[in-house]
Amino acid sequence: MDNILQQIHLGTLAERFKEEKIEVETVLSATDNKLIRIGVDTIGDRVRLRELCRKKFEENANTDSSSTSGTSGESMSSRIQTERALLFNSSTAGGSNSGRLSRAAIGNRRRKNAATGKKRTWTAQFMCLADRFAAKVPNASEKQILSKAGLGVKKIKFEIDDDEETVTNKIMSDVKDNDGVVLGFPQLQGIGGFEMLHCLPNCRDLRLIDCSWSVKDLKSNVGSGQSKIYLRPIQASLSTKSLVAESDSSLKEKCKYCDREILMRKLRDHIFTCNAGLLEESEDEIDPDTVSPDNDNNQRESLHVEGTTIANMPVPESVTSYQEDGDTIFPVGETVTHAPVTPNDHVTVDLTHTDIDDNSGNKTVNDIAQEVVAYCKAESITNHVEILRYLQSVIVYGRPLEIQNIEEMVEGETNYILVDGNNLLITSFDEISGIHDLRMTLEVQFYNEVAADYGGPRKEFFRLITKEIKAKFFENGIREHMAEQYELVGIIFGLSILQNGKVPQFIPENILHAIFSENEVSAAITNLREGFVKTGLYQVGCQLPTFLEVFQPTQATLTLKVLTNLLKPKFSEEGSNSWTFERLVYSAFLKYLREAAAGRRNTVTLAHVLQFATSADEEPVLGFSIHPSLEFYEASSSFLPTSNTCSNCLNLPRPSHQVALPSQMMLFNLYDYAFSNAYFGNR
16 A cells, blocks of 8 residues: 555555555545545545556456465455445445445345345335325324324335235234234225325325335335325224223322322312311411412511401412302302502402301302401402402302313303393393392303303393493483382393493493492482392492492503404414415404404494404403414315304414415405304304
8 A cells, every 4th residue: 555655646644544554445445535534635646546546456356366266255355345345335435446346245235135035125104094084194183093093103014026915915914013013004904995195295185196006116106115105094984992001090199178088180070079177177277378478578577467467578469269159169250369559568468368258158248248348448459450359259159250271171050041132131131030149150041042151152141231221221311210120230230240241331420429329319229229239249339439440431442453462363383384374364354453443344343353252342351361362274165253252262264275265355244244243153
């Protein structure tokens, strides 16, 4: 090697070649990058080096072949050259000689395989679809279901000469490997045939593989083993019942009420039905950690007990109250949030530790109202919204008023009423007059409508009935000749305020002060006052005057900015086809909202859009339990919007590759029809 380097004037590299043990065969199989790394930088030097090494290699080969006895096996030099070529050579190696060596090595390997009887193989990935009408690649959740049903991705090995029948048999094989995993899809046996499909580029659409199912044809059409082949049944869909044995968790935890060991997965359901020991609990047993200071201010300047105020001690802002009814404990309020409203550094305390007994099932509305007044005075709660929030949390019981989590079932007792939307006043008065316990959550059903009331229909009912009461009983002054009906009017107003309905902010100020006073008034106002007494609002309003601010009209107006901030869109993953279509229809929806805000959509206003999504034409006094949202779904034919008013969700159909977006005029007419319609349920 030293002589070769001296001939091309690269003698200075001789020492480095020795250190790295680079011989003639190594140079012939080395790439340009490797030669550059060891110091052969120029193209001319690399060409001359390879040429001299090639001549030296041929001379050595001739010498070895003449000096050794003839044998059928390869010479030692040839075997070394072949092994080195396999280790270092690649298809892109520089020099024609290295390519010749690589091809020779491949030829030798093929001859060895032929001599030993080994056949070339091809491995492909398969996934079996359960639905015989499936036309798209399964999403993540569908893939998980298919995998549990034994239809997930499997790698199946074929011999390169396998024909269609052999391929089909291996795909439907029920043979298991050493780990007990089935190699094929035996579910396809006897179901009436199946098809092979592959995914189109840049989308999830599936297309039939239009070729013979022999291995050679599949390999040439599908490509490498990285591509998936999807199997779709033709005459019958496959079962997606899980074949994976899933063992239930056996972890247990002790119930703090009954001291029984309960399975962890059933403990949450148990605590809503277990009341053992609750009646014996006293305030001394309450965990002091339920009243904890805020991290930013843990200084305690003074602490007064026995019903007095805790000063300069920040406490948690929210807590959920519970109401006991019979043998069941029901959550009866939303999260109670309040803030300090007085300048004397006094703050409200955690509602989990109040003087109001949780067992208020035997107390009257008047008793609870008086306790609420006492508590608000003791804790210096003067804000009308916080007074209402706390009053609602302790006076309303039964099923929760609103859905807090769309993934959890909402259960509990309700006062069920059935009303006629075309004759609302008469049917509503008849139904509500028959209710004996006004504290229980109201459940409303409209004639010929199928929607279940988990908050939406009830809000719609209170909005409509409040509007009709205003027109009949207040627009032309108090109607003394209908005085006996004003008590029901007061009850409906009280229920609407307490149960997240429409607040009657149209009552004249002089009449409002006459209602919430002890002065003698007319028969109609006396009866109206009696209705507020039965719901507890009169007692609170008389003793906490700031509570009457609930009845004051709000100055805020529903603008385009407010509405778009309320209806937050939930887009698909950025860059996906769904994301593109969703942004297209959302852009059209924003144009429609601008038209409605400008008064150019006939009678449809922004309030109609919010009302369609949430059953409220303005943001409620206590806010929304679930923030309103805007979601999209693929349209099959119609682009008519729908909504779920219980979860405050507006659903907009979006176009797809198969269904195009209608013209703007047609789309806006569909939106007009939807947002001016108050029907609950699908026709």
